[in-house]
Amino acid sequence: MAHTHRILAFDTANEVIALGLGELDPATRTVTCVESLRIPAHRASNTMLLPAIDDLLARRGIGRSSIDAVACGRGPGSFTGVRICIATAKGIASALGAPLIGVSTLDAVAWQLQKGGARGEALVVADAMRKEVYPVRYRLSDEGAVRLEPDRVVKAVEEAAALPVNDALLIAGDALTKYVDLFAHAGALAPEDAWTPEGAGLLACVQAAWRAGDVDPFDARRHDPALVLPVYTRLSDAEENERTRLASHDARDLRTGVQHAGSATIDHAGGIEYRPLDAAHAEDVGAMEAAVMGSDAWSVSSVLDDLPRKDRTWWAAFDGEALVGYAGGWIVDGQLQILKVACDPAYRRLGIARTLLAQLASDARDLGATECTLEVRVSNAGAQGLYRALHLRDVGTRPRYYSDGEDALIMTGPLPLASHDVAGMELIVDQAAREDESSPLALAGLARPLVIAIESSCDETAAALIDGNGTILADTVASQIDFHSRFGGVVPEIASRKHIEAICGVTQVCFETAAAHLGIDQLDWGDVDAVACTYAPGLVGALVVGVAFAKAAAWAADVPFIRVNHLEGHLYANKIAAPDIEPPMVVSLVSGGHTMLVHVRDWGDYRVLGTTIDDAVGEAFDKVSKALGLGYPGGPIISKLAATGNPKAVRFPRAMMHSGDLRFSLSGLKTAVITYIHQQQEAGVELNLPDIAASFQAAVIDVQVAKAERALDQTGAREFCLGGGVAANPALRAAYEAVCAKRGVRLTMPPASACTDNAAMIALVAIDRYHAGKFAGLDCDACAHTDLEEPY
Ligand code: KG4
Numbered sequence: 011m012a013h014t015h016r017i018l019a020f021d022t023a024n025e026v027i028a029l030g031l032g033e034l035d036p037a038t039r040t041v042t043c044v045e046s047l048r049i050p051a052h053r054a055s056n057t058m059l060l061p062a063i064d065d066l067l068a069r070r071g072i073g074r075s076s077i078d079a080v081a082c083g084r085g086p087g088s089f090t091g092v093r094i095c096i097a098t099a100k101g102i103a104s105a106l107g108a109p110l111i112g113v114s115t116l117d118a119v120a121w122q123l124q125k126g127g128a129r130g131e132a133l134v135v136a137d138a139m140r141k142e143v144y145p146v147r148y149r150l151s152d153e154g155a156v157r158l159e160p161d162r163v164v165k166a167v168e169e170a171a172a173l174p175v176n177d178a179l180l181i182a183g184d185a186l187t188k189y190v191d192l193f194a195h196a197g198a199l200a201p202e203d204a205w206t207p208e209g210a211g212l213l214a215c216v217q218a219a220w221r222a223g224d225v226d227p228f229d230a231r232r233h234d235p236a237l238v239l240p241v242y243t244r245l246s247d248a249e250e251n252e253r254t255r256l257a258s259h260d261a262r263d264l265r266t267g268v269q270h271a272g273s274a275t276i277d278h279a280g281g282i283e284y285r286p287l288d289a290a291h292a293e294d295v296g297a298m299e300a301a302v303m304g305s306d307a308w309s310v311s312s313v314l315d316d317l318p319r320k321d322r323t324w325w326a327a328f329d330g331e332a333l334v335g336y337a338g339g340w341i342v343d344g345q346l347q348i349l350k351v352a353c354d355p356a357y358r359r360l361g362i363a364r365t366l367l368a369q370l371a372s373d374a375r376d377l378g379a380t381e382c383t384l385e386v387r388v389s390n391a392g393a394q395g396l397y398r399a400l401h402l403r404d405v406g407t408r409p410r411y412y413s414d415g416e417d418a419l420i421m422t423g424p425l426p427l428a429s430h431d432v433a434g435m436e437l438i439v440d441q442a443a444r445e446d447e448s449s450p451l452a453l454a455g456l457a458r459p460l461v462i463a464i465e466s467s468c469d470e471t472a473a474a475l476i477d478g479n480g481t482i483l484a485d486t487v488a489s490q491i492d493f494h495s496r497f498g499g500v501v502p503e504i505a506s507r508k509h510i511e512a513i514c515g516v517t518q519v520c521f522e523t524a525a526a527h528l529g530i531d532q533l534d535w536g537d538v539d540a541v542a543c544t545y546a547p548g549l550v551g552a553l554v555v556g557v558a559f560a561k562a563a564a565w566a567a568d569v570p571f572i573r574v575n576h577l578e579g580h581l582y583a584n585k586i587a588a589p590d591i592e593p594p595m596v597v598s599l600v601s602g603g604h605t606m607l608v609h610v611r612d613w614g615d616y617r618v619l620g621t622t623i624d625d626a627v628g629e630a631f632d633k634v635s636k637a638l639g640l641g642y643p644g645g646p647i648i649s650k651l652a653a654t655g656n657p658k659a660v661r662f663p664r665a666m667m668h669s670g671d672l673r674f675s676l677s678g679l680k681t682a683v684i685t686y687i688h689q690q691q692e693a694g695v696e697l698n699l700p701d702i703a704a705s706f707q708a709a710v711i712d713v714q715v716a717k718a719e720r721a722l723d724q725t726g727a728r729e730f731c732l733g734g735g736v737a738a739n740p741a742l743r744a745a746y747e748a749v750c751a752k753r754g755v756r757l758t759m760p761p762a763s764a765c766t767d768n769a770a771m772i773a774l775v776a777i778d779r780y781h782a783g784k785f786a787g788l789d790c791d792a793c794a795h796t797d798l799e800e801p802y
């Protein structure tokens with residue numbers, strides 16, 4: 011008997027888990043639903059989804075490896091719910107090497123209605139929070155459910171008011187839970203259990219798309235799990251607010267972390283900065299338009315008119331303060347229509363147009379587009395070449411489109427997103443130095459276990475592979491810093507979005523790097539003995555992506571899952587710098603989120619000697635930098651300025667220096683600096699930035715060193731270690747060197763790459779956890795806070 015082909019489908023965009031198992035018949039392109047569930051999961055999709063999947067397969071006696079394809083809901087719905095669904099699906103599909111097919115959550119609801127016998131017009135309205143809804147209309151017939159419009163987001167009141175009374179309209183969707191009174195007049199309400207999807211609806215969507223030729227559940231290359239992303243239909247709040255501010259001609263706010271040097275997406279090759287176009291640069295755009303676009307040039311007023319529109323995205327490229335390129339797009343009907351791409355002729359061939367297009371595409375994707383389209387002069391072979399390289403194809407011409415009578419070529423294609431895309435982040439790949447370069451290890455000779463670890467607690471998506479000897483085989487980090495810097499700090503929603511975009515690419519590069527290190531062709535999920543992940547502490551929405559992905563991959567690969575406390579990872583990072591290091595030791599952990607002294611009595615046995623009662627040290631650097639009108643992150647900027655300043659110029663307070671305990675307080679110092687700045691400004695005195703920076707930094711260091719000495723006294727430890735981003739500060743390092751030399755204490759100062767967030771440190775903890783047999787369950791969740799003294 012032929013092997014049965016199976017597809018697993020699920021969705022957690024709402025407060026329920028929709029779960030289905032289908033059988034695939036390639037001859038007739040039929041998906042037969044063999045199981046369809048809807049499980050209530052209020053705020054519990056991450057803990058309940060994987061156990062529910064596991065339970066379903068166990069009940070049916072089906073092995074994980076006999077799943078041939080995976081389908082998942084892409085929303086729209088709860089952003090976190092959708093990301094849990096997609097991260098889980100990416101984990102399962104990646105580990106199985108199976109295709110991943112994204113399905114609209116709303117389509118699944120519509121198909122569910124159709125399967126239930128409903129015919130005629132239907133409206134599915136999903137809750138979009140903030141008094142908004144995602145409405146989509148469908149026509150239901152014996153043939154199926156046909157979507158009549160693309161995804162959009164609109165105020166619930168406005169949508170309801172615009173609906174004519176129509177008894178024949180069937181209304182469903184989870185927005186009815188909140189807004190049933192608003193929508194009741196407009197038609198007939200579907201029964202409540204049809205407001206959210208279940209497995210059968212998802213499977214029906216797959217079958218319809220399969221028959222239409224839009225998907226092929228047997229084509230893993232076409233349906234690379236990296237390519238499936240959530241449907242948001244809007245930018246993050248931070249970006250929306252930024253657009254509003256940038257579009258206003260009032261330049262007053264423009265200096266607050268938006269316009270400043272070092273606070274933008276940096277093209278590392280060319281030193282070009284990319285940022286959303288603002289009204290203050292409309293004149294420059296107008297000038298370049300006039301210079302390069304001839305009679306088709308946009309005027310300054312048409313640019314100013316376009317900027318504030320919610321369905322537009324405009325980006326600009328700068329060399330220093332000079333505008334050297336810009337691009338604009340209009341998101342309409344699920345398409346990004348490229349309105350404009352221009353580049354200063356002196357800056358051609360630097361990849362500026364390509365980067366600008368990537369920025370437009372990224373926004374457009376968040377705003378609900380899946381395709382892009384544009385017009386280009388038939389004579390402009392250069393531009394056409396770029397667009398073809400981005401997989402756009404010719405679909406026709408518009409005769410005499412340009413004012414000089416030239417024809418336009420119309421080109422259309424998918425929004426550019428390569429499977430190796432790490433969402434435009436800078437990818438840092440580190441391969442452990444091999445001791446004997448001449449003899450590759452090969453997989454057979456590898457010390458087991460082989461463990462992959464994933465880290466996503468803040469603004470870095472990272473993966474590392476470690477062998478049983480504790481050797482790091484590969485260490486990859488995709489840093490999002492460029493996407494946060496212009497907001498003056500990490501924006502949680504953007505962090506979560508970037509993690510889900512990058513997670514497949516980062517893990518794939520990690521496997522490839524390790525394979526190269528081992529001298530073998532390929533290394534994959536099937537080769538690992540365990541999967542580990544940071545589960546706490548950190549930004550929950552960010553952590554949840556890594557946790558859902560990692561435990562799903564562990565489940566699919568049928569290996570144990572290990573959860574790691576991020577802070578314990580920072581302690582273990584010292585092994586990267588000094589492999590022979592052994593407790594007891596005192597570790598000072600100083601980052602943007604943490605300030606603590608930890609007594610490591612043994613690995614796994616920690617006592618937190620003291621923490622900050624308010625701001626973290628890195629946070630203080632960042633806030634002072636912001637107050638001085640400088641960029642983000644503030645640490646490197648302040649420390650560079652401080653190098654030329656006088657640390658005794660201003661006497662800032664040394665809070666809690668003599669408090670007799672090991673607690674810290676930094677908010678008073680920050681306030682003192684800000685007060686000082688205001689006083690100087692009011693007195694009309696020009697600020698001496700280097701002196702302020704050096705004086706602030708000296709106040710921080712004095713307290714840090716005093717408390718470190720007290721901790722060494724208290725514990726009698728002979729080892730002192732550093733961790734966290736602030737440990738990169740040269741003056742702090744020099745102060746510790748002096749103090750430790752004086753006391754005869756060994757000092758370990760990891761390189762910056764081991765101090766800041768990475769997955770190698772998580773992998774080092776994971777190997778110990780593996781040997782101790784400490785594994786986590788499929789219901790493991792992400793947590794914002796944990797107790798380091800109880801690391802597992
Ligand atoms: O550990 P990290 O990369 O991320 C977390 O916060 O978890 O630390 C980032 C923090 C930022 O606040 C940054 O301003 C600070 O480390 N930092 C520094 C320096 N380099 C980075 N602070 C002082 N001096 C530096 N050279």
Ligand code: ZN
Nearest residue numbers: 580601766767
């Ligand atoms: Zn950290």
